[in-house]
Amino acid sequence: xAGITQSPRHKVTETGTxxxxxxxxxxxxxxxxxxxxxxxxxxxxxxxxxGVKDTDKGEVSDGYSVSRxxxxxxxxxxxxxxxxxxxxxxxxxxxxxxxNSPLHFGNxxxxxxx
Amino acid sequence: xxxxxxxxxxxxxxxxxxxxxDCVYETRDTTYYLFWYKQPPSGELVFLIRRNSFDEQNxxxxxxxxxxxxxxxxxxxxxTASQVVDSAVYFCALSEASAGNNRKLIWGLGTSxxxxx
Numbered sequence: 001x002a003g004i005t006q007s008p009r010h011k012v013t014e015t016g017t018x019x020x021x022x023x024x025x026x027x028x029x030x031x032x033x034x035x036x037x038x039x040x041x042x043x044x045x046x047x048x049x050x051g052v053k054d055t056d057k058g059e060v061s062d063g064y065s066v067s068r069x070x071x072x073x074x075x076x077x078x079x080x081x082x083x084x085x086x087x088x089x090x091x092x093x094x095x096x097x098x099x100n101s102p103l104h105f106g107n108x109x110x111x112x113x114x
Numbered sequence: 115x116x117x118x119x120x121x122x123x124x125x126x127x128x129x130x131x132x133x134x135x136d137c138v139y140e141t142r143d144t145t146y147y148l149f150w151y152k153q154p155p156s157g158e159l160v161f162l163i164r165r166n167s168f169d170e171q172n173x174x175x176x177x178x179x180x181x182x183x184x185x186x187x188x189x190x191x192x193x194t195a196s197q198v199v200d201s202a203v204y205f206c207a208l209s210e211a212s213a214g215n216n217r218k219l220i221w222g223l224g225t226s227x228x229x230x231x
Contacts, residue, residue, distance in 0.1 A: 102161045103159075
């Protein structure tokens, strides 16, 4: 199994508060991704990183920011959480960014915004 | 436009039955990859297989097999002699070469498989 750890695993927070989710990998992979999973929408890409300090937006990036100061860590921040951001968040990694490279996922973080 | 359709939202079978999960995709690319992932009740997403658009050979791995047919734009997944541990949501995904890298994975909405004892 790919060494990917997401923390926290569960979090409940109030609307308007900032929240940071952490993804830590031990595989030394260059590419890291944040997805959210919602019923009826499947998996949607929020942001991704192709190296330290190199990040880009995905399809649902509004309301989210990311940072990657080290190869092994990729942080997802909700600056001011809203109820629409209640979701399960998955971090993923891949060795290359090529289209044929499979993603390997963490165990997910269940976030509830009340 | 690119699209992945998993028409079966939920399937319920009895243990030891064979079951096929359908995946139909749309793409204008001639070069692409298809993937299957499994999400068991515990929630993690597990990569199962990938297949490139130039390889139409069927793949078999134990009780799992995959049938890729470009003529019908399908990449179906069959579980033979299903077991309770196969209960999960299964996702099919498409990655096109023109997208540059697989950050543009296009996901189906998944098929929830329940295998009952």
